[in-house]
Amino acid sequence: MKRVFIIGLLLTIAGLGVGFMIYNKPHQNMESAAPDFKMPATKLFTEFNANEAKANEQYLDKVIEVKGIVQSVSEEDGKVSITLDAGGLLGGVMCQLDGLSEHKRKTFEVGEIVQFKGRCTGMLMDVVLVRCVEL
Amino acid sequence: MLICCLLLVGFTSLQAQKYFTKEGTITFHSDAPLEKIEAINNSVTSVIDLESGRMEFAVLIKAFQFEKALMQEHFNENYMESSKYPKGTFKGQITNMDAINFSKNGTYQANIKGDLTIHGKTQSIETKGQFEVNQAQISGTASFVILVADYDIEIPNVVKDNIAKEVKIDVNCNYKELKKGVQ
Numbered sequence: 001m002k003r004v005f006i007i008g009l010l011l012t013i014a015g016l017g018v019g020f021m022i023y024n025k026p027h028q029n030m031e032s033a034a035p036d037f038k039m040p041a042t043k044l045f046t047e048f049n050a051n052e053a054k055a056n057e058q059y060l061d062k063v064i065e066v067k068g069i070v071q072s073v074s075e076e077d078g079k080v081s082i083t084l085d086a087g088g089l090l091g092g093v094m095c096q097l098d099g100l101s102e103h104k105r106k107t108f109e110v111g112e113i114v115q116f117k118g119r120c121t122g123m124l125m126d127v128v129l130v131r132c133v134e135l
Numbered sequence: 136m137l138i139c140c141l142l143l144v145g146f147t148s149l150q151a152q153k154y155f156t157k158e159g160t161i162t163f164h165s166d167a168p169l170e171k172i173e174a175i176n177n178s179v180t181s182v183i184d185l186e187s188g189r190m191e192f193a194v195l196i197k198a199f200q201f202e203k204a205l206m207q208e209h210f211n212e213n214y215m216e217s218s219k220y221p222k223g224t225f226k227g228q229i230t231n232m233d234a235i236n237f238s239k240n241g242t243y244q245a246n247i248k249g250d251l252t253i254h255g256k257t258q259s260i261e262t263k264g265q266f267e268v269n270q271a272q273i274s275g276t277a278s279f280v281i282l283v284a285d286y287d288i289e290i291p292n293v294v295k296d297n298i299a300k301e302v303k304i305d306v307n308c309n310y311k312e313l314k315k316g317v318q
Contacts, residue, residue, distance in 0.1 A: 025204050124180040
């Protein structure tokens with residue numbers, strides 16, 4: 001009887017422990033995250049622009065590695081956003097640096113070629129990738 | 136001929152001036168008995184037409200960042216269904232344009248009215264906002280409260296003490312002039 005009680009207690013503690021860990025599970029580590037897709041920024045934008053619903057289905061929440069030319073950089077409230085040229089006048093791919101990662105640099109030159117890995121959240125004026133880290 | 140030219144110049148200077156941002160911030164807070172929830176979105180796009188007072192905002196729901204990853208997951212998967220409704224939008228109007236002078240530095244109180252669409256559901260809302268004009272920069276802030284149920288967002292009974300029925304939304308945008316062509 002006592003053994004059953006002890007086993008039950010241990011299971012409960014283990015259960016609570018697992019629950020606690022799940023509740024406090026950390027955000028995905030972006031530096032070690034494996035990309036679901038790798039493509040030029042121009043291609044990502046073109047796909048969203050051509051068929052947003054289809055692109056959403058394919059790319060929302062996925063980790064995407066994009067390569068492109070820096071079109072503009074902005075910093076607001078400590079948040080750095082780098083917009084990559086998508087080859088047109090309609091918009092680009094906006095990459096926001098991850099607030100939870102360490103970054104080797106936060107300044108970028110317009111015209112330089114860069115590579116970022118981030119999570120796709122959809123398209124407004126640009127395709128927006130959040131939690132980006134530079135590669 | 137000269138009169139025609141002058142008229143043309145006159146018309147172009149009256150052309151609507153649009154100001155925009157792609158890095159606006161929206162924070163929402165929910166204060167429930169068991170838990171305080173807060174999330175922030177830094178990629179809000181907003182355009183404001185200084186002549187007509189028309190304003191539009193768009194946010195990507197998946198871009199809201201929470202401190203707790205699990206909460207962010209529940210928010211997206213269970214409450215907002217963001218794969219189905221990836222955006223939140225507001226289309227509205229400043230209703231007291233005569234009290235605001237965007238060409239003069241200063242702080243102005245604005246009355247804003249418009250349609251807020253969240254989770255595929257649209258509601259008409261009214262709120263007060265504030266604009267601060269400083270040279271070429273216009274910053275706009277607003278705070279308002281929404282009822283979660285108004286947007287068909289279902290909170291299961293199990294967690295109803297963790298999530299408030301009311302959510303407070305804070306908007307903060309720094310606008311710059313939208314120039315046609317090269318940015």
